[in-house]
Amino acid sequence: DTNFDLKEHPHSRLNILTGDWILVSPHRTKRPWQGKVEATQADDRPQYDPACYLCPTNKRADGSENPDYKGSFVFTNDYSSLLLNTPDGGLNEDELLVANSQKGICRVISFSPRHDLTLPQMTTKEISKVVDVWQSEFEDLASYPWIKHIQIFENKGDIMGCSNPHPHGQIWAQNSLPVEVAKETQQQKLHFEQKGTSLLADYLALELRKHDRIVFENEHFVVLVPFWAVWPYETMIVSKRHVTSILYFTEQEKHALADAIRRLTIRYDNMFETSFPYSAGMHQSPVNSGDHPYWHWHMHFYPPLLRSATVKKFMVGYEMLANPQRDITAEFAAEKLRGLSEIHYKTRE
Amino acid sequence: DTNFDLKEHPHSRLNILTGDWILVSPHRTKRPWQGKVEATQADDRPQYDPACYLCPTNKRADGSENPDYKGSFVFTNDYSSLLLNTPDGGLNEDELLVANSQKGICRVISFSPRHDLTLPQMTTKEISKVVDVWQSEFEDLASYPWIKHIQIFENKGDIMGCSNPHPHGQIWAQNSLPVEVAKETQQQKLHFEQKGTSLLADYLALELRKHDRIVFENEHFVVLVPFWAVWPYETMIVSKRHVTSILYFTEQEKHALADAIRRLTIRYDNMFETSFPYSAGMHQSPVNSGDHPYWHWHMHFYPPLLRSATVKKFMVGYEMLANPQRDITAEFAAEKLRGLSEIHYKTRE
Ligand SMILES: O=P(O)(O)O[C@H]1O[C@H](CO)[C@@H](O)[C@H](O)[C@H]1O
Ligand SMILES: O=P(O)(O)O[C@H]1O[C@H](CO)[C@@H](O)[C@H](O)[C@H]1O
Numbered sequence: 001d002t003n004f005d006l007k008e009h010p011h012s013r014l015n016i017l018t019g020d021w022i023l024v025s026p027h028r029t030k031r032p033w034q035g036k037v038e039a040t041q042a043d044d045r046p047q048y049d050p051a052c053y054l055c056p057t058n059k060r061a062d063g064s065e066n067p068d069y070k071g072s073f074v075f076t077n078d079y080s081s082l083l084l085n086t087p088d089g090g091l092n093e094d095e096l097l098v099a100n101s102q103k104g105i106c107r108v109i110s111f112s113p114r115h116d117l118t119l120p121q122m123t124t125k126e127i128s129k130v131v132d133v134w135q136s137e138f139e140d141l142a143s144y145p146w147i148k149h150i151q152i153f154e155n156k157g158d159i160m161g162c163s164n165p166h167p168h169g170q171i172w173a174q175n176s177l178p179v180e181v182a183k184e185t186q187q188q189k190l191h192f193e194q195k196g197t198s199l200l201a202d203y204l205a206l207e208l209r210k211h212d213r214i215v216f217e218n219e220h221f222v223v224l225v226p227f228w229a230v231w232p233y234e235t236m237i238v239s240k241r242h243v244t245s246i247l248y249f250t251e252q253e254k255h256a257l258a259d260a261i262r263r264l265t266i267r268y269d270n271m272f273e274t275s276f277p278y279s280a281g282m283h284q285s286p287v288n289s290g291d292h293p294y295w296h297w298h299m300h301f302y303p304p305l306l307r308s309a310t311v312k313k314f315m316v317g318y319e320m321l322a323n324p325q326r327d328i329t330a331e332f333a334a335e336k337l338r339g340l341s342e343i344h345y346k347t348r349e
Numbered sequence: 350d351t352n353f354d355l356k357e358h359p360h361s362r363l364n365i366l367t368g369d370w371i372l373v374s375p376h377r378t379k380r381p382w383q384g385k386v387e388a389t390q391a392d393d394r395p396q397y398d399p400a401c402y403l404c405p406t407n408k409r410a411d412g413s414e415n416p417d418y419k420g421s422f423v424f425t426n427d428y429s430s431l432l433l434n435t436p437d438g439g440l441n442e443d444e445l446l447v448a449n450s451q452k453g454i455c456r457v458i459s460f461s462p463r464h465d466l467t468l469p470q471m472t473t474k475e476i477s478k479v480v481d482v483w484q485s486e487f488e489d490l491a492s493y494p495w496i497k498h499i500q501i502f503e504n505k506g507d508i509m510g511c512s513n514p515h516p517h518g519q520i521w522a523q524n525s526l527p528v529e530v531a532k533e534t535q536q537q538k539l540h541f542e543q544k545g546t547s548l549l550a551d552y553l554a555l556e557l558r559k560h561d562r563i564v565f566e567n568e569h570f571v572v573l574v575p576f577w578a579v580w581p582y583e584t585m586i587v588s589k590r591h592v593t594s595i596l597y598f599t600e601q602e603k604h605a606l607a608d609a610i611r612r613l614t615i616r617y618d619n620m621f622e623t624s625f626p627y628s629a630g631m632h633q634s635p636v637n638s639g640d641h642p643y644w645h646w647h648m649h650f651y652p653p654l655l656r657s658a659t660v661k662k663f664m665v666g667y668e669m670l671a672n673p674q675r676d677i678t679a680e681f682a683a684e685k686l687r688g689l690s691e692i693h694y695k696t697r698e
Contacts, residue, residue: 004438004450010431011439012525014447020528023430023451031428032410035512061381079380081372081667081674082359089353090360096552097576098363101353102372153666161663163384170666176361178671179369203445227446281670302669314510317502317519318430320651321630322527325430 007329015228016191016199017283018183022230023325031327037310038159043275045116045165053078054110054166071126072133073110080106082174104174105141109133111167118156118167118275120265120344127258130169134282135246135254141173142247142287149177149286152246157277159304159312177286184283185292192294198242200296213334216263220256223264225334230324232306232313233271233333235264237299244285244295264301267340274309278302356678364577365540365548366632367532371579372674380676386659387508392624394465394514402427403459403515420475421482422459429455431523453523454490458482460516467505467516467624469614469693476607479518483631484595484603490522491596491636498526498635501595506626508653508661526635533632534641541643547591549645562683565612569605572613574683579673581655581662582620582682584613586648593634593644613650616689623658627651 004011012021053060056068061078082104091099111130112122119127134152141150154169155162177185191199207213207224215223215235226236237260243249249257268276279302285295304312306327319325353360361370402409405417410427431453440448460479461471468476483501490499503518504511526534540548556562556573564572564584575585586609592598598606617625628651634644653661655676668674 003436006440006448009435009438010451010453011435011448012451016445016447023527024448025430027432028428028430033512035510036507079377081374081377081676083376086358086360087352089358091355094551094555096365096555098365099355099360099373099576102359102361104359149671151667151671153670155663155666158385161384161665163382172667172671178372178667179673180669180671202443206443206445227448279666279669281666283670300670314504316510317504317628317630318500318521318527320529320628321502321632321649322498322500322521322529324528327430 007331012323013228015226016203017187018180019187020183021323022228023323024329025325025327026329028327033307033311035314038312040309041158041165041275047114047116049115049166052115052164052166054108054164054168055115056113069110069113071129072112074107074133074137077106077108077170082106082172100176102174102176103146104172105144105147107137107171109137109169109171111169115166118265119261120269121346122167122262124255124258124262127262128255131254131258135249137171138246141171144173145288146175147173147287148175148289149173149181150284151178151281153279153281155279157275159277160279181283181286185286185295188294188296198294198296200238200298201242204238204240212331215267215334215337218256218259220253221260223260225330225337227330229330229333230326231302231304232326232328233268233303233337235301235337237261237264237301239297243297244292245287245297246282246284263342266342266344267337268301268303270340270345271336272305272309273345276303276305278304356680361672362577364575365552366536367529368536369532370672371577372672373678374674374676375678377676382656382660384663387661389658390507390514390624396463396465398464398515401464401513401515403457403513403517404464405462418459418462420478421461423456423482423486426455426457426519431455431521449525451523451525452495453521454493454496456486456520458486458518458520460518464515467614468610469618470695471516471611473604473607473611476611477604480603480607484598486520487595490520493522494637495524496522496636497524497638498522498530499633500527500630502628502630504628506624508626509628530632530635534635534644537643537645547643547645549587549647550591553587553589561680564616564683564686567605567608569602570609572609574679574686576679578679578682579675580651580653581675581677582617582652582686584650584686586610586613586650588646592646593641594636594646595631595633612691615691615693616686617652619689619694620685621654621658622694625652625654627653
């Protein structure tokens with residue numbers, strides 16, 4: 001039927017990175033919301049909070065004292081989910097009860113000594129220094145031969161489970177491949193074997209031609225709403241160069257990544273004139289497990305807000321049991337993001 | 350290493366129904382919580398609310414008027430995510446932009462005319478009538494030859510995106526298999542082909558022998574915390590008889606299912622003496638697409654609360670980008686649920 005229209009009719013879209021599908025219901029944007037409304041977060045934090053375990057010179061849970069740091073500060077998570085000295089082992093009862101020991105390292109990275117900032121309120125130069133730390137941490141963690149995967153991420157905003165508003169991110173490194181990364185490895189490998197090219201490089205070329213879902217680009221990175229986006233304003237930062245991990249970014253690329261993160265997160269904050277919550281993180285090649293030439297570095301942003309600073313998208317019933325579902329199209333979201341200013345609303349007159 | 354202990358050490362567990370893994374961090378239970386705390390929901394609702402679109406005799410968004418119903422009441426969702434008259438069609442650009450038209454029917458089921466009730470506050474006989482409606486709705490929707498999958502579910506509590514506290518559930522039926530159901534189909538089929546038995550029947554037999562994760566059972570159903578549970582107090586109701594869908598439940602089985610739902614949801618409410626939020630739903634055989642003898646009916650309960658009526662588990666950063674993660678073990682959760690009373694806290698002296 002030639003009447004079928006992605007802008008109008010319910011449809012499913014394929015996530016080429018994972019092989020999963022997402023249900024899109026474009027006609028459903030006008031649903032009135034009578035459900036849960038989130039409280040807006042207090043936004044006037046002091047530059048220094050004596051009760052914050054991330055601020056310089058303060059005490060942490062393990063009794064140690066933070067240095068009087070000036071840029072970033074990295075330490076082992078006091079409540080690590082993965083531990084260094086887990087004994088090897090496992091369980092397999094009739095292939096019905098199957099478990100494996102997991103060993104790992106969880107680190108916390110404070111992005112700034114300033115308690116009152118967030119990434120979009122920092123300068124490109126300051127964010128560049130965070131990118132430097134991500135790179136050196138990646139290198140350091142990859143030097144443990146048993147570490148196979150390094151997950152760099154940030155939870156921003158209490159609605160995203162962030163328990164401390166001081167700007168910070170986390171790294172969880174472990175001895176096996178997490179589910180999402182295993183799926184992306186599989187899909188990129190398949191494409192590479194069949195076409196000899198990077199899946200994301202081919203995808204990027206197509207998106208740059210169409211320009212339907214591009215938010216903006218700089219010399220080294222493209223920011224876009226992926227065709228298969230799940231969250232209302234989900235985006236992806238993709239490197240123009242086919243690079244397997246942050247380890248290989250040049251100084252120019254690291255600076256351009258900081259620029260992309262800054263401009264994207266400012267647009268996000270400007271969307272509803274609020275500190276825009278999200279979970280964000282990089283996907284990159286596994287380490288210490290042979291060559292993965294098909295892996296193409298990228299960074300996902302998963303923000304939950306749908307219509308305002310207080311109404312989010314709930315991934316519940318149907319989504320948990322059956323399939324992720326969204327109400328606005330990726331193209332609509334990209335257009336909206338494209339139209340937003342890159343000057344932070346708080347710094348305007 | 351023989352020192353490895355599921356009760357103590359971080360490990361991953363296999364979800365045999367989906368093939369996915371979950372990260373378990375048993376040592377992490379003592380993490381202090383400084384993050385988001387949910388408001389407790391007001392709990393004194395009137396029996397009838399003139400502003401509720403589910404209460405008998407009230408007006409709905411489409412202008413129609415609800416009947417003065419006595420048991421359950423079923424109607425087409427006024428803001429359906431799937432529609433009946435979507436034109437066929439799709440898109441495939443270089444296998445990079447892939448989409449398919451989706452056609453479906455979304456229905457809402459009010460469980461009771463009483464605005465102030467929830468399933469755990471209804472009698473087994475009243476819940477039995479809801480089970481009857483689920484069965485007859487399943488039969489009715491399966492009579493559309495193009496419908497391949499029928500998802501019966503309930504979102505309970507505003508924290509689970511439920512926009513109206515009037516007790517109700519939903520059914521989304523559509524022309525294709527959702528992601529989660531496709532995975533469960535695949536895994537059950539594989540097991541059936543290799544062993545000639547139902548995966549869940551074999552799993553149930555093992556769990557009943559061990560009794561580590563059983564919450565309770567009645568004549569026809571077992572309620573347990575699956576070995577691979579993701580949510581803190583996630584449970585599963587599994588039919589003792591290997592039945593592919595609700596269509597084949599006898600009168601006795603339907604009554605026993607109502608009994609299991611009632612007793613489980615009362616235990617949930619008693620956990621933190623609050624109306625316990627969850628998303629719950631049945632997984633069952635696809636329809637109108639050949640025989641699926643390996644499919645074994647079951648119902649999942651995914652409740653978000655972790656430590657109290659106001660502190661939930663956040664599935665964010667690491668979980669979204671890498672792998673679901675939990676802090677308490679399935680065995681701990683089962684023990685806790687087993688110890689709870691089956692008399693609702695609100696009806697006690
Ligand atoms: O249809 P409702 O109850 O308004 O909406 C709720 O359930 C749906 C199905 O799980 C979700 O897509 C929505 O995000 C949620 O708010
Ligand atoms: O480690 P945090 O920031 O205390 O905790 C937060 O991030 C973790 C990693 O995404 C999640 O497991 C927690 O549920 C969330 O609250």
